[in-house]
Amino acid sequence: MDAAHTIIETSDLTKTFGMGDANVVALDHVSLEVKSGELVAIMGPSGSGKSTLMNILGCLSTPSSGSYILDGENVSNLNKVQLAGIRNTKIGYIFQSYNLLARTTALRNVMLPLIYDRSHKHPRETWEQLARDMLEKVGLGDRMGHQPQELSGGQQQRVAIARALITDPVMIIADEPTGNLDSRSGEEIMKLLNNLHLQGATIVIVTHDPIVAQYTERVIHLKDGHIDTVVHNGKNHHLPALEPQAQAESVAA
Amino acid sequence: MNINEVLRISWEAIGKKKVRSLLTMLGIIIGVAAVIVMIAISAGTEATISDQITSLGTNLIFVSTSFTRMGPGVSGGTQLVYDDATAIADSISGVTGVVVEQDASETVKAGDVSLDSISITGASPDFKTVRAITVASGRFFTYEDVTNKKKVIVLGSKLAEELFGSAAPTGQSVLVNNTRLTVIGVLAAKGTVGEVDYDTRAYIPISVMLQKFAITPFSRIKGDTIRMVFVQVDPKSNMDNVILQIKILLAKRHNVTLASDSFTITTQQDIIKTQESTTAAFRSLLAWVAGVSLIVGGIGIMNIMLVSVTERTREIGLRQSVGATPNDIRGQFLTEALLMSLVGGLIGAGVGVGGAWLFGLASSMRTVIVLSSILLAFGSAAAVGAFFGFYPANQAAQLDPIDALRHE
Numbered sequence A: 001m002d003a004a005h006t007i008i009e010t011s012d013l014t015k016t017f018g019m020g021d022a023n024v025v026a027l028d029h030v031s032l033e034v035k036s037g038e039l040v041a042i043m044g045p046s047g048s049g050k051s052t053l054m055n056i057l058g059c060l061s062t063p064s065s066g067s068y069i070l071d072g073e074n075v076s077n078l079n080k081v082q083l084a085g086i087r088n089t090k091i092g093y094i095f096q097s098y099n100l101l102a103r104t105t106a107l108r109n110v111m112l113p114l115i116y117d118r119s120h121k122h123p124r125e126t127w128e129q130l131a132r133d134m135l136e137k138v139g140l141g142d143r144m145g146h147q148p149q150e151l152s153g154g155q156q157q158r159v160a161i162a163r164a165l166i167t168d169p170v171m172i173i174a175d176e177p178t179g180n181l182d183s184r185s186g187e188e189i190m191k192l193l194n195n196l197h198l199q200g201a202t203i204v205i206v207t208h209d210p211i212v213a214q215y216t217e218r219v220i221h222l223k224d225g226h227i228d229t230v231v232h233n234g235k236n237h238h239l240p241a242l243e244p245q246a247q248a249e250s251v252a253a
Numbered sequence B: 001m002n003i004n005e006v007l008r009i010s011w012e013a014i015g016k017k018k019v020r021s022l023l024t025m026l027g028i029i030i031g032v033a034a035v036i037v038m039i040a041i042s043a044g045t046e047a048t049i050s051d052q053i054t055s056l057g058t059n060l061i062f063v064s065t066s067f068t069r070m071g072p073g074v075s076g077g078t079q080l081v082y083d084d085a086t087a088i089a090d091s092i093s094g095v096t097g098v099v100v101e102q103d104a105s106e107t108v109k110a111g112d113v114s115l116d117s118i119s120i121t122g123a124s125p126d127f128k129t130v131r132a133i134t135v136a137s138g139r140f141f142t143y144e145d146v147t148n149k150k151k152v153i154v155l156g157s158k159l160a161e162e163l164f165g166s167a168a169p170t171g172q173s174v175l176v177n178n179t180r181l182t183v184i185g186v187l188a189a190k191g192t193v194g195e196v197d198y199d200t201r202a203y204i205p206i207s208v209m210l211q212k213f214a215i216t217p218f219s220r221i222k223g224d225t226i227r228m229v230f231v232q233v234d235p236k237s238n239m240d241n242v243i244l245q246i247k248i249l250l251a252k253r254h255n256v257t258l259a260s261d262s263f264t265i266t267t268q269q270d271i272i273k274t275q276e277s278t279t280a281a282f283r284s285l286l287a288w289v290a291g292v293s294l295i296v297g298g299i300g301i302m303n304i305m306l307v308s309v310t311e312r313t314r315e316i317g318l319r320q321s322v323g324a325t326p327n328d329i330r331g332q333f334l335t336e337a338l339l340m341s342l343v344g345g346l347i348g349a350g351v352g353v354g355g356a357w358l359f360g361l362a363s364s365m366r367t368v369i370v371l372s373s374i375l376l377a378f379g380s381a382a383a384v385g386a387f388f389g390f391y392p393a394n395q396a397a398q399l400d401p402i403d404a405l406r407h408e
């Protein structure tokens, strides 16, 4: 992937909720840029607009004003069906609460986005193998047939990461992915995301945890809906990349 | 989105909540089963009645004194008499047989054996051909026997056995209510046709019946007054023409005008048609009742689908977040409703067919399972599913992804 390639480019992104005097300005003229291969953290106090920003970046909602160019395409004013297509092909989500389908195997959960792929990039016969590959990649090769209720929180989040990766998106959006996990599991998830980052993935992550933020190269601090400060951590090559094999072992342990 | 995928998702969703799905389908199951059972019963009744009508013979015309002309107060001139029957048989072409029939229930004795309440049929000789009866031994009575009021009797196969055991009955005598009759023949077994058991009764000339047993108010006025004549017509001849000839003949014989309507002439076809239109009306009533129960079932499905959409809001949000369009979501829930009503329809069809069959076994009523009723019930179940599934599916499709994901 071309390192100079711009994935996210927003200018004066504004989002207001409600109408009239009861207006809430959740995002206030946010302009930012994320290049291909970057790992960016978004921090800020509760109610500062982090989730609102992530929802717009993830094409789950549209801005009230301002523009958003994703992977060279202006997505600020697309309709529901077009946005669904963008979400399917270009974006991989990781939620705080994993959001796996209950009573459905890890394998099936990972395959889910492929069902909605209208470009039919992958023939149906290849879905299962693809999902297996993704689960191997997140170190869950031995848990493919397990259902969410049979997996630990950390394992469930790994399944969610595999699901986010399966359509080979241009970026991964994670809103507090470690928020529901204990520190050890959270750290494993962060190592996994960092590993993906080192393999070239573009990742934007919302977090409250400064330790999590350490893994990133750039931290954007939001306050009252606007960008307060941007901290550059520099390339964090000091963190060792985990081999898929080593991950599997650490999970199995 | 691939149709197989949609079906698989819907099928799994139904399977995950088996008891609830089954309860939801219950309305449809009952509705569909009810349609099939009720139509089977009505078709069975219809078949029984039309059997009764056709058991009288085929290609028949029924001639009777018009109802308003009957009764003791009416002058004897316009009453159907036995000689009218013989006149029809003798002078009208295209008539293959004329049956005059009068039943009575009498005590029958032979030697030491005495049997009560035995059905005795007084008939004209054509009874044998029109009802397609076979004589096993001896003979049936003839026109001569009728004219001469011969005291003869023909026995049904079972009755003969009960009266005489293994001995040959022909030539023996029996006492019917103190009238001594000579057995001239025994019929071959025919069984029950149209609720008449041909084997347990006895047959005597109509003239003997009218004279000795059937003391009705009519026959008291004039000894040979009869209620109805069954005329069998050659299928090759024109039915309407035969009817007209009978009308003319009777008018002449009774000295009335053709237009006087003293006699009622109906064809077997007319009776079957009337019967069919009655059952058709009954069936459409059943269809309405069944339709209402299917709608109730449909409302049940809508209710549960709405609950299901609410419960699965987060799932909907997740599916949207990974690329499901409103149409994908709508299709999924619509398919689920449709599948549920189709499965309900299938179970209902099974229950209905089984129920109709069991009902036929357990009761004396006959049931006929009508294929079109199964298709109709099944089709309406599908339509109900689609109709009542649409609203909840639309609700699901219109959910906002973020609201849906945030839903607790």
Ligand SMILES: Nc1ncnc2c1ncn2[C@@H]1O[C@H](COP(=O)(O)OP(=O)(O)OP(=O)(O)O)[C@@H](O)[C@H]1O
Pocket (backbone or CB within 6 Å): A017, A018, A024, A025, A026, A044, A045, A046, A047, A048, A049, A050, A051, A052, A053
């Ligand atoms: N659907 C909505 N309707 C009205 N106001 C909203 C809506 N969504 C968010 N807001 C408001 O927008 C502001 C930003 O909310 P947002 O969820 O983006 O905060 P956040 O930074 O993610 O907070 P947290 O750290 O608690 O998750 C808040 O004041 C919130 O009340």
Ligand SMILES: [Mg+2]
Pocket (backbone or CB within 6 Å): A050, A051, A052
């Ligand atoms: Mg938030």
